[in-house]
Amino acid sequence: MERLIVNDGIKKSKIPARLDLAQSGTGLVLGLFMWVHMCLVGSIVLGKGSFNFVAKTMELSFLSSTGHGYPSVVFFAVLGVFSLFIIHAALGVRKFPISWKEHTIIRSQMGMMKHSDTNLWYWQVVTGFIMFFLGSAHLFIMLTHPGQIDPYLSADRVFSSHMWPLYLVLLVCVELHGTIGLYRLCMKWGWFGGKDPVKSRKRLKMLKNRITIFLLSLGLIALLVFFIIGWRHSDRVGEPYNLGHITVIAGTAPDLSVVPGEPEANDHTISNEE
Amino acid sequence: MKVIYTDSLVIGGGLAGLRIAIASRQRGYDTIVLSLMPAKRSHSAAAQGGMQASLGASIKGEGDNEEVHFEDTVKGSDWGCDQDVARMFVNTAPKAIRQLTAWGVPWSRVRKGDRQVVINGKKVTITEKGEAHGLITSRDFGGTKKWRTCFTSDGTGHTMLYAMDNKAIELGIPVHERKEAIALIHEDGVCYGAVVRDLVTGELTAYVAKATTIATGGYGRLYAVTTNAVISEGIGTAIALETGVATLGNMEAVQFHPTAIVPVGILTTEGCRGDGGLLLDKEGYRFMPDYEPDKKELASRDVVSRRMTEHMRKGKGVSSRYGDHLWLDITLLGKEHINKNLREVKEICEYFLGIDPVKEYIPVRPTQHYSMGGVRTKATGESPNLKGLFSAGEAACWDMHGFNRLGGNSVAETVVAGMIVGEYVADHCASTTLNINTVLIEKFVRREENKIFKLLNREAGENPFELRKEMQDIMMDKVGIFRNGDDLAQAVEELKKLNQRAKNIALKNRISTSNPELVEAIRVPKMIKLAQCVAYGAMLRTESRGAHAREDFPERNDKDWLKRTLTTWNSEDADLPEVTYEELDIMKMEMPPGSRGYGVDNTVHHPDTEKRVAGIEEIKTAHPDADRFEMQELLNPIEIPEKFRGKNERTGRGFK
Amino acid sequence: MSDQERTLTFHILRYNPQIKGDTPTMKRYEIKEAPGMTIFIALNEIREKHDTSIQFDFICRAGICGSCAMIINGQPDLACRTLTSKFPEGEIKLLPLPGFELIGDLSVNTGKFMRQMSERVESWIHDQNAENVDLCKLEERMDPDTADEIYELERCVECGCCVSACATKRMREGFLSAVGFMRLARYALDPRDKRSDEEFYEIMGDDDGVFGCMTLLGCQDYCPKDLPHQTQIAYLRRRMALVK
């Protein structure tokens, strides 16, 4: 069919479409990844054994005969996530109110309207900005110490290496940013609209709030547990939970009854049995 | 002095103005539209109910055609209309609507199969034919034999105006917004354009053109309570009057709409009653069948408005702090229908009354609504007295409405007149050359400058807002639905005084740029003159016809009054307009005067009526084989621009 | 409606750019409330009784024409249909719509903006045959539901609330804004408009177009005519993202 639009004949680039898809795609993957990540890290709440089990499983220890696992798996995982993170951040930065003028406008707009979704976006920008630094730091550490995910070593990082303030801020940021982002994704692409999109929006927003609260609580408790373990372990910094190569012997699955924060002599004995 | 030259200058960016601009642009003439506001905000956007065109696609419109539409229109006008024009109109309306369809109006369409409607207070099932599926549907409106009013839910005018303006944008027609024409430039019976004030900068510019068209809408704001927009002040009509040359037609013909909400006067569309809504009194009693057993709520507007007023005078109105009112009940239409087809009405009820029309009655009373009168034109849309001056739409008295216009015929008029007059405007542009002395332009611009200068420099004087309010109250109380000699005489006297006082307006805010008080001061004297035309014309017309109802002369008097009122304002110093009359020739009427079929027929007939009836009979017997087209040609031969002459196709009957 | 009379306090931004040296200031006006009073009625009273120079735009005063949008206590809305009784405190702060050229006080030039928007999105039916339609013949049929859906989007009154409510638009001058998206969605839906997705992409396929929308949804929340911005912008985005 002949062209109906008269223009200068220069066709618009398809790049903006791809970038938008990439932004959403990376956001989606990161957002969902963070749910999983939170649950995995949160396993510390159930006890060092659980966390240890998770950590080792992540290193695919069940595939290796020694039970040692392959820390390189973690390395590559982190590398992947890190790349996504950077791509996503680079795309996100385009949307930042970069100049002072833009910043003043958005602030005055928010002050005037008090409109919740506009405010949410602003929080995404702020949290994104913070994560740019803190997230990178965390990922860098994970990248360079892939084998050091371990109840004690992690706890030492949190407490003795003074990472907890970073984690605290990062936690708040990522949970806000991630869930808002996922809610916005649904709006942006019209997912889960249902028959009455206005009502669905309300429902999604409520769901978003609930998820944020859940993940934040879980994260805070986990951080507290790390903190306490780290504090108790502060005389033995650097000594891993798995001295050498430890496999959990069949039948001696981690003791789920252990209350976090209690002296864990018992636990200790089990793991040192071999 | 700033001067802008163009071929076709159109004052007014409503439906009528834009359509004319499109016509002259499409014929290749340089065209400029002036508007007080962005064109899409023109009052045409407020028309909710619909546009009449005899498409006859809906089952209840079956059998409709130009003849039936013509009959309804002439009857509705109480035989006051120009039948040639009414003919041109009904024949072209189907084409107008089809063109608008191609330009994007999303008319509501026929859906085949059963549907529930409310007729005469009862739920009835009607079955739309399969062959009509997807064609433009129509609804019932007052004073029509068939369901003929085509609509887009209840945003008809809005969608029409948007399509029209979008078309104008496509054609690159410049719309100069926030500009007000305050005087016409003319000499020796030829109009050369207008002096225009920029409402933001205050600057005066002369727009000089071969053809100048006034399409500025109605003059509802002469009344205190009206359904009209606040810019419907009749300024375009007034500047034509102020030329002293151009005539205004039938200014006393002012329509009151039965159902505007109380107190603010915002309209609830006729569609409410068309779709089955009822009028109830304070006892919840449906009174209209007592007065009009045949058409009930769907009698012509003027009739329903009068019946409502009569009923309230009997003490049956609901009293409120804003005076008496009646109820409009649309609860029986059901939530779904209201939410879909009467949504604007629902919004209006929610926002302005705080009620839910699905469950509650709406307080309504008759309110000023439409100006049948306006700049008198020939069938070509040109002023008979001032060459090069055209007019169309509500501003004009092209005269297809006579003394009462039917609901839905007005937006239809704007577009049809736009098409037809637009062609004549283009013809005029083709056949004239612009020959004007700049001295003349300067004279007019200086004159207006002087007036403004005086206004800005007067130390003390009248307050324009107060003058306006007094005028509006006089019109409301004494030149309303029912009129009588005493009140009218008083109104004329009082308006005379106001006219004097209006020469002595002084301002508080004395700046020449954007200044709403100055705008008011420029407009108010013009409006008072128009009010005088209405009141004086009403006083002189000692009969009742259509919307003009004299309590002291209740009969329609064809013998003495089958004529059109023409008004001029001869000199600046005059206190009263000059009124003359133009006879309507019964011997040329396709449809000689008869009964409208409301109440008792107490018409005083004209001797020619019988002659013409007999004459028509003769013609009919002499041509027994003539079809309706040939018959019309014999009875009422008319000129329509070539483009719009063909026969109109209808579903189920082709071009027959 | 309560019959109790209260005194309303209006705080109105006053600024006339036509007067050299004038600076924006907030001015205070007090008037007695009347039953059923809208901001339209109140402002006219202020103009007639207190300050004849104050500028604002009303036309239909019935919530139909879209000329009276302004910021009312922080929210963009149509002033003519806002009842003063809505504000229990009796304090009403009025500002002109941000993001438009200011004409004076509460009056802004939405007309210029909307015309440019219409030209940019080519807000008309694109069909080479439209001008050759035989007006005598039956009109082209349209599915009744399609007609209703188009009308849903045609209800926009170009009031500009969605433009002012969008922080993206305010930050990025060139951003098309929600009213433009609604217009595009309207034509994209209309079978009479023969533009292809590729052609629509030329209009909105960049960061000034649909990919620049950050889904703030102020447009959805402040549109006085309740247009479905949320779903329609998403729809356009999906359609445009898939253009090859």
Ligand SMILES: Cc1cc2nc3c(=O)[nH]c(=O)nc-3n(C[C@H](O)[C@H](O)[C@H](O)COP(=O)(O)OP(=O)(O)OC[C@H]3O[C@@H](n4cnc5c(N)ncnc54)[C@H](O)[C@@H]3O)c2cc1C
């Ligand atoms: C509430 C309401 C509902 C209605 N519903 C229906 C209906 O359902 N069906 C129907 O058929 N009719 C209806 N009508 C009547 C119909 O809408 C109008 O008669 C018709 O739209 C008038 O159109 P117009 O083009 O003549 O003028 P308008 O649309 O009023 O346009 C006037 C134009 O002139 C401009 N203008 C005015 N003065 C000047 C000046 N001095 N200088 C420059 N520009 C100027 C204005 O800016 C505006 O652009 C309704 C009317 C009202 C009030």
Ligand code: HEM
């Ligand atoms: C350096 C860190 C980050 C920055 C600077 C950043 C920035 C942004 C920005 C500005 C947006 C808004 C995009 C828009 O409005 O179009 C966004 C969206 C989003 N972000 Fe991030 N982000 C970062 C990290 C993350 C992380 C770690 C996650 C995972 C939880 C995440 C998940 C999301 C999601 C799901 C969206 C929504 C996607 C979309 O709108 O298309 N972001 N991000």
Ligand code: HEM
């Ligand atoms: C594959 C990549 C990642 C791995 C392997 C990983 C691993 C871990 C581990 C092992 C911990 C426990 C503390 C520690 O050992 O130091 C942790 C905590 C944390 N991580 Fe990550 N992480 C990854 C990516 C991210 C990203 C992208 C973010 C967000 C930007 C993030 C945010 C956090 C936060 C906030 C905590 C603290 C949680 C708490 O204690 O409540 N992580 N992460």
Ligand code: SF4
């Ligand atoms: S989309 Fe809504 S808010 Fe935006 S201009 Fe149209 S009516 Fe106003």
Ligand code: F3S
């Ligand atoms: S507010 Fe603005 S950012 Fe998009 S969703 Fe609406 S246009």
Ligand code: FES
């Ligand atoms: S004045 Fe028309 S919408 Fe408010």
